[in-house]
Amino acid sequence: MSTEHQEFSHDESHQGHSGHHGHGLSSKPDWVPENAGAEFATRVSLGVQPGGDVRHQGGVKRRQLSLDDYFNGVRAGDMSILARAITLIESNAPGHQELAQTLLTRLLPFTGGAMRVGITGIPGAGKSTFIECLGTRLCEAGRKVAVLAVDPSSSVHGGSVLGDKVRMEKLSRHPKAFIRPSPSGGSLGGVARKSREAMLVCEAAGFDTLLIETVGVGQNEVTVRSMVDCFFVVLIAGAGDEMQGIKKGIIELADLVVINKADGDNKPRAMAARAEMQRVLHFLQPATVGWSTPALAGSAVTGEGVDSIWGNVEEYFEHCRKTGVLQERRKEQAVEWLHALVHEALKAKFYSAPGVKADLRHVEQAVADGRLPAVTAAQQLLSSAGFGI
Ligand SMILES: Nc1nc2c(ncn2[C@@H]2O[C@H](COP(=O)(O)OP(=O)(O)OP(=O)(O)O)[C@@H](O)[C@H]2O)c(=O)[nH]1
Numbered sequence: 001m002s003t004e005h006q007e008f009s010h011d012e013s014h015q016g017h018s019g020h021h022g023h024g025l026s027s028k029p030d031w032v033p034e035n036a037g038a039e040f041a042t043r044v045s046l047g048v049q050p051g052g053d054v055r056h057q058g059g060v061k062r063r064q065l066s067l068d069d070y071f072n073g074v075r076a077g078d079m080s081i082l083a084r085a086i087t088l089i090e091s092n093a094p095g096h097q098e099l100a101q102t103l104l105t106r107l108l109p110f111t112g113g114a115m116r117v118g119i120t121g122i123p124g125a126g127k128s129t130f131i132e133c134l135g136t137r138l139c140e141a142g143r144k145v146a147v148l149a150v151d152p153s154s155s156v157h158g159g160s161v162l163g164d165k166v167r168m169e170k171l172s173r174h175p176k177a178f179i180r181p182s183p184s185g186g187s188l189g190g191v192a193r194k195s196r197e198a199m200l201v202c203e204a205a206g207f208d209t210l211l212i213e214t215v216g217v218g219q220n221e222v223t224v225r226s227m228v229d230c231f232f233v234v235l236i237a238g239a240g241d242e243m244q245g246i247k248k249g250i251i252e253l254a255d256l257v258v259i260n261k262a263d264g265d266n267k268p269r270a271m272a273a274r275a276e277m278q279r280v281l282h283f284l285q286p287a288t289v290g291w292s293t294p295a296l297a298g299s300a301v302t303g304e305g306v307d308s309i310w311g312n313v314e315e316y317f318e319h320c321r322k323t324g325v326l327q328e329r330r331k332e333q334a335v336e337w338l339h340a341l342v343h344e345a346l347k348a349k350f351y352s353a354p355g356v357k358a359d360l361r362h363v364e365q366a367v368a369d370g371r372l373p374a375v376t377a378a379q380q381l382l383s384s385a386g387f388g389i
Pocket residue numbers: 121122123124125126127128129130160167215260261262263298299300301302
């Protein structure tokens with residue numbers, strides 16, 4: 001994974017949409033499909049030496065990749081190309097997005113083969129440590145494990161990238177593992193979109209196990225639940241129900257509840273918390289039809305209980321495959337995702353419309369003061385944004 005660090009910068013110029021890496025004045029960038037038409041048209045600027053190599057800020061020389069390079073590299077399971085493909089997906093530059101979508105479309109037939117597992121819990125519950133422990137065992141058992149993070153706050157706080165790299169040190173050195181920190185997409189929607197697409201690319205690269213870590217702060221869990229097959233919540237004894245989102249219904253999304261840190265002096269408390277949680281779960285509607293969510297205890301540090309937790313995950317998948325719940329859920333998720341993307345795009349279009357930008361404050365004030373009914377205000381704004389009704 002040593003080369004992966006350099007993948008985090010988003011200013012990589014390896015695609016050269018601006019044209020400065022083209023092979024000549026009349027040529028298109030090298031990622032344009034051979035038989036492509038005007039949709040890939042781009043301007044090639046003068047005065048730049050054509051050539052395949054790009055010199056990066058750090059002086060690292062790296063060849064830019066064509067669509068075929070990305071496709072073949074990902075399919076061959078080349079970790080460094082996989083990392084670059086994800087960087088491409090995470091890029092907000094329009095040229096990159098076009099290429100990323102073309103790449104995804106080509107990769108789509110090769111996706112869907114992994115167990116998609118989401119892991120949530122409050123900060124410090126031990127998610128990363130647990131993933132390190134579980135992931136290493138899975139790799140040793142022959143599985144190919146990709147770890148992704150969905151953490152919209154990471155772009156604000158500088159991210160837990162370093163922390164996770166340290167915490168997952170053993171796993172990150174394993175040749176069968178791939179670890180990707182959270183994209184810095186800003187909004188939860190943006191981060192989730194990128195992670196969802198990264199997930200697909202990892203599947204096309206042959207990863208059979210995806211572990212998606214997300215910090216439990218309310219909304220994140222719901223979003224990650226909608227992109228995985230199996231969702232588990234990591235709790236710790238004594239952190240308080242309120243804080244761990246137990247009362248906010250997070251437990252109701254879980255297919256597995258794990259009480260972590262069941263080691264040393266803390267073990268009796270963890271075992272008691274497990275038993276209590278098991279009782280609570282009896283009263284709840286299961287997150288997955290026909291599956292009763294178990295409460296389990298384990299220690300990410302000693303590794304005790306981790307194999308049995310994974311045994312439950314496998315049992316869960318068996319249940320979902322046998323009953324068709326897995327296929328059904330994935331279809332629903334794909335359609336949900338489509339709608340989420342449409343909603344997001346419409347919202348962005350609405351709030352960036354010049355009329356809305358100009359009037360929003362006043363209209364808000366008028367509604368707040370009771371001078372304008374909310375319905376009328378909404379209609380006015382919608383019509384000035386071109387969504388008139
Ligand atoms: N005793 C004990 N400590 C643990 C266990 N799992 C994690 N820890 C410790 O708990 C602390 C937090 O662990 P992380 O794995 O970073 O927790 P996290 O849930 O990933 O935290 P965030 O990524 O910040 O949300 C670290 O100091 C770990 O060493 C465990 O099973 N037993």
